[in-house]
Amino acid sequence: MPKPIQTYATPFSGLQADISGIPGFEHVAPGLSLQAILETVEQAPVAISITDTRANILYVNTAFESLTGYTRNEICGQNESVLSCKTTPIEVYRDLWRSIQSGKVWRGTLVNRTKAGKSYLAELSIAPVLDANQRITNFLGMHRDISTLHQLEQELKHQKALSETILDLAPTIVVLLDSERNVLLDNQAYKQLKTGFGATEPAHLFMEALADRLDGNLFGGFNDAQVRFDAPNGSECWFTVSGIHVKELDHAAQSYFNTGDENGHYLLLVATDITTRKAEAERSRLQQLKVQMAEQELTQSVRETLSGAIFQLETPINVIQAALAMPQSSPEALYPILRQVLDSSQRAIDAMRKALPKAEQERRFLVNINQILKDLLVISTDRLLSTGVVVDWKPEPVLPTITGSEASLRRMFHYLLDNALLSLEEAGRRNPELRLHTSVKDEFIWVEITDNGIGIPANQRLKVFEPFHSSWKRGRGKAGMGLCMAQEIVNRHNGGIRIDPDYANGCRILINLPIKYTSEAME
Ligand code: FAD
Numbered sequence: 001m002p003k004p005i006q007t008y009a010t011p012f013s014g015l016q017a018d019i020s021g022i023p024g025f026e027h028v029a030p031g032l033s034l035q036a037i038l039e040t041v042e043q044a045p046v047a048i049s050i051t052d053t054r055a056n057i058l059y060v061n062t063a064f065e066s067l068t069g070y071t072r073n074e075i076c077g078q079n080e081s082v083l084s085c086k087t088t089p090i091e092v093y094r095d096l097w098r099s100i101q102s103g104k105v106w107r108g109t110l111v112n113r114t115k116a117g118k119s120y121l122a123e124l125s126i127a128p129v130l131d132a133n134q135r136i137t138n139f140l141g142m143h144r145d146i147s148t149l150h151q152l153e154q155e156l157k158h159q160k161a162l163s164e165t166i167l168d169l170a171p172t173i174v175v176l177l178d179s180e181r182n183v184l185l186d187n188q189a190y191k192q193l194k195t196g197f198g199a200t201e202p203a204h205l206f207m208e209a210l211a212d213r214l215d216g217n218l219f220g221g222f223n224d225a226q227v228r229f230d231a232p233n234g235s236e237c238w239f240t241v242s243g244i245h246v247k248e249l250d251h252a253a254q255s256y257f258n259t260g261d262e263n264g265h266y267l268l269l270v271a272t273d274i275t276t277r278k279a280e281a282e283r284s285r286l287q288q289l290k291v292q293m294a295e296q297e298l299t300q301s302v303r304e305t306l307s308g309a310i311f312q313l314e315t316p317i318n319v320i321q322a323a324l325a326m327p328q329s330s331p332e333a334l335y336p337i338l339r340q341v342l343d344s345s346q347r348a349i350d351a352m353r354k355a356l357p358k359a360e361q362e363r364r365f366l367v368n369i370n371q372i373l374k375d376l377l378v379i380s381t382d383r384l385l386s387t388g389v390v391v392d393w394k395p396e397p398v399l400p401t402i403t404g405s406e407a408s409l410r411r412m413f414h415y416l417l418d419n420a421l422l423s424l425e426e427a428g429r430r431n432p433e434l435r436l437h438t439s440v441k442d443e444f445i446w447v448e449i450t451d452n453g454i455g456i457p458a459n460q461r462l463k464v465f466e467p468f469h470s471s472w473k474r475g476r477g478k479a480g481m482g483l484c485m486a487q488e489i490v491n492r493h494n495g496g497i498r499i500d501p502d503y504a505n506g507c508r509i510l511i512n513l514p515i516k517y518t519s520e521a522m523e
Contacts (some may be wrong), residue, residue: 023132049141050129055080058138067145069115080141083122085113100126100139109146121147173239173271175203176246178264179219193273196231203269205229206241219267221245226274238278244268290379296411304481306352308468313352317345366401369445369513372410373436376417384434389424392435399438400515402445404493412489415482416449416509423453423507426473444495444512452506461499 019025019034041048047064051057056079060072068075068083075082088110099106105127112122124143128136167174167187176185183203186194193202207218209227214220222243231237248264320342324335377384377393384391417434424432435450456464463469465487470480490497493513500508 047143051080051139053136083112085111085119087111100128103128120145121150175269177203177267206269218243219245219265238275239271240274241269241271286378289375310349310352313345313349364403365406367404367406367409368401370395370399370438372413376413389432389434394437396438396440402513402515408489412486415486419482420449420451422472424451427453443515445515447511448508450508455506456499
């Protein structure tokens with residue numbers, strides 16, 4: 001047991017020693033006494049202890065007494081280990097002793113116990129005290145209770161872990177970006193999305209897709225914006241994305257008293273994958289289109305049939321009318337019969353005219369020809385697959401819209417595609433091919449529909465546009481009005497349609513539609 005050195009009882013009233021002669025204190029201003037220095041240590045609001053080189057306590061201050069519950073008379077002469085709660089790992093003590101014995105300051109946390117047996121977390125600094133020969137004579141220990149701080153830290157960690165778990169369980173994609181677009185936080189749904197994108201951050205794709213729409217001001221926040229992009233595997237992805245602007249309060253020391261200061265700007269992106277919903281909506285749109293087209297086709301075929309009947313009836317009536325107009329060459333007896341034929345034929349024509357379904361009212365909208373052609377290809381997929389037709393679809397990447405009747409234009413392209421497929425079926429080639437190309441040239445949209453089917457001989461290239469011209473071997477009730485109607489629709493849109501005379505391997509139809517289009521043409 002070491003002999004306790006002299007302890008100082010407070011107040012240190014008898015100590016008026018002049019300290020200016022002590023090494024290290026040569027430059028103190030007059031007025032600082034040894035008593036003042038001792039009072040400072042004694043009254044410091046942190047637990048201070050001074051030990052010998054084996055940690056036997058020689059002195060403790062008032063704060064030490066209050067924190068540990070030991071009076072200085074009880075503790076002086078005992079080893080600091082009396083404070084140990086025996087739960088601090090031995091490696092920590094080894095590190096502590098290694099440091100202080102090599103003359104370095106050690107800082108760390110130990111689990112301590114008060115005299116009453118209550119454990120607390122001690123944030124401790126131990127500094128070696130050296131003599132004039134640089135030998136360690138004592139150790140100075142300073143510690144404070146950080147149990148409450150630790151408890152708060154633990155609660156914060158727990159809350160963070162809890163929020164991360166909730167975030168991870170959410171089916172919504174959540175990602176937090178800083179102003180440099182670095183991902184700071186994300187959840188499982190985002191991580192899953194990212195696995196399909198390799199090195200690309202899907203959050204950056206969201207931002208690029210939205211940048212134009214929001215004039216680059218993404219950090220201003222936005223709600224439920226729809227975003228579409230192609231995943232690396234070629235599939236189309238659709239998302240609704242909301243962006244929430246998050247401000248971070250400045251934690252720099254100089255902002256301590258200005259709690260409103262902002263430090264950083266963050267963007268919280270919340271996205272929902274709506275690809276399946278979109279695909280369903282697209283499927284039902286195409287289904288509706290199919291039904292609509294089937295109805296239009298039915299109406300059209302009734303119109304074609306009736307028009308054909310009217311056309312055929314009109315010819316004999318014209319003859320009869322001509323015969324009646326020449327009474328000298330008509331036998332008297334035939335006159336009433338002819339009159340009767342004429343009247344009944346006329347009545348039949350009138351009845352058929354009344355039976356003709358009304359032509360649709362054409363309404364003009366902005367129309368995308370690529371979209372119409374793509375829809376028709378999708379609708380015809382089954383037919384194309386069953387006949388083994390290879391389709392070469394080359395749309396102009398950005399095709400301007402034109403003002404026109406979408407229904408008429410769709411019908412027009414449907415006639416032309418139908419003709420191309422019929423021609424391929426009749427040719428019975430091994431490699432039936434259908435090429436659909438769109439392009440823009442000289443203020444016109446150009447569409448080329450090429451097939452390697454039976455082709456149209458040069459002497460027929462104008463005739464095929466006449467009404468009721470049909471040369472299909474397997475006509476399937478076609479009245480020969482398709483090209484005639486197609487031409488009429490193109491004309492109504494101020495465009496042109498012709499058969500390419502230079503194409504010999506089948507048939508190539510060339511259609512051009514003006515981009516700037518005069519509205520009178522539709523009236
Ligand atoms: P011990 O057997 O005493 O020590 C465990 C390990 O520590 C040993 O295996 C050895 O590696 C190392 N060690 C211990 N004593 C020495 C030594 N004299 N020389 C070299 N290595 C040694 N401990 C606390 O628990 N709480 C405190 O608040 C605290 N304050 C301290 C303040 C000062 C100024 C100093 C110098 C030490 C302080 N210690 C404190 C450390 C304390 O002295 C003991 O080392 C520690 O409590 C472990 O005690 P133990 O009886 O569990 O094991």
